[in-house]
Amino acid sequence: MKKIPIIIDCDPGVDDTAALLLASQIPELDIRAITTVAGNVGVDKTTANAKRVRKIIGADFPIYQGAEKPMFRDLVTAAEFHGADGFGGVELPIPDDKLPEEKAWDAMYRIAKECEGELVIIAVAPMTNIGLALAKYKDFPNLVKKFVIMGGAAVGGNATPAAEFNIYVDPEAADMLFCCGVPVHMCGLDVTMKCYITPEELETINGFGSVQAKLFHDVLQKCMEKYMQSGNKGIALHDPAAVLYTVCPEMFQGEKAGVRVETKGIRTLGKTVTDLYSDKQFDEQNTFIVTDVDREAFIQKVYELMKKYEIA
Numbered sequence: 001m002k003k004i005p006i007i008i009d010c011d012p013g014v015d016d017t018a019a020l021l022l023a024s025q026i027p028e029l030d031i032r033a034i035t036t037v038a039g040n041v042g043v044d045k046t047t048a049n050a051k052r053v054r055k056i057i058g059a060d061f062p063i064y065q066g067a068e069k070p071m072f073r074d075l076v077t078a079a080e081f082h083g084a085d086g087f088g089g090v091e092l093p094i095p096d097d098k099l100p101e102e103k104a105w106d107a108m109y110r111i112a113k114e115c116e117g118e119l120v121i122i123a124v125a126p127m128t129n130i131g132l133a134l135a136k137y138k139d140f141p142n143l144v145k146k147f148v149i150m151g152g153a154a155v156g157g158n159a160t161p162a163a164e165f166n167i168y169v170d171p172e173a174a175d176m177l178f179c180c181g182v183p184v185h186m187c188g189l190d191v192t193m194k195c196y197i198t199p200e201e202l203e204t205i206n207g208f209g210s211v212q213a214k215l216f217h218d219v220l221q222k223c224m225e226k227y228m229q230s231g232n233k234g235i236a237l238h239d240p241a242a243v244l245y246t247v248c249p250e251m252f253q254g255e256k257a258g259v260r261v262e263t264k265g266i267r268t269l270g271k272t273v274t275d276l277y278s279d280k281q282f283d284e285q286n287t288f289i290v291t292d293v294d295r296e297a298f299i300q301k302v303y304e305l306m307k308k309y310e311i312a
């Protein structure tokens with residue numbers, strides 16, 4: 001089987017943690033690196049959480065630390081949702097293994113060259129590292145096969161009524177990603193809110209008995225309560241949706257559209273402006289916007305992958 005070389009750019013983060021647990025069990029994926037960025041919490045904490053997850057998975061993929069703030073703005077975090085340490089209140093020691101000095105954006109460029117145009121970057125966080133790589137390396141877009149992002153929304157927002165968090169935190173970097181010419185597949189709120197897991201389904205995963213299944217459950221549990229209090233049927237697995245879309249696109253539906261990011265608005269800052277539902281179209285249909293999912297199939301895939309972890 002020809003593996004897909006990927007980098008997961010993330011800000012663990014409770015759903016990022018779930019995404020890493022799932023990605024590590026997908027045989028089609030060749031995880032060349034995990035890159036971290038400030039987003040849900042500060043980059044020191046997102047990086048520490050990436051180390052924690054790597055230890056629990058028992059993986060050896062390299063971790064490269066990235067940007068500590070957006071390209072042109074102050075950092076806005078989501079600690080109120082992900083917990084002060086970004087790990088949903090789960091207590092796990094931080095492994096003391098030393099990380100490479102190489103910065104995330106430099107590692108992205110180097111690995112893209114090594115993969116000779118086959119690299120897929122799954123970006124499930126503010127896109128600051130990608131923006132910096134684009135700014136520093138003019139030929140970077142020629143080296144990336146595609147971006148699969150968790151970010152944006154054709155309709156709605158969760159950071160503001162108009163903007164989804166990953167885009168809102170660094171709208172300039174996000175707009176650079178959409179404009180750079182690399183094909184973009186956007187798993188925005190339109191589909192990720194449909195990729196929810198119910199409390200009962202999360203308990204089923206906990207019952208699989210491995211430490212990894214327990215972490216998947218524990219890290220999401222606190223946020224589950226918040227989702228249920230606001231009338232949802234479960235917690236949206238935002239970042240796992242982008243990972244599963246990468247390997248099981250047949251579970252999803254969407255269509256091509258033009259997307260640009262609002263970087264100047266007051267009420268609309270960070271909005272992914274799309275022509276999906278507009279008569280007036282952008283000149284370029286630069287993005288495949290994912291809008292729907294077979295949720296049952298999605299959850300069964302999550303079960304299948306999490307069952308692969310062995311009980312110690």
Ligand code: RIB
Nearest residue numbers: 013015016124165166238
């Ligand atoms: O809007 C959801 C996104 O913001 C997810 O990537 C979550 O981890 C947060 O970063």
Ligand code: CA
Nearest residue numbers: 013016124125
């Ligand atoms: Ca994230």
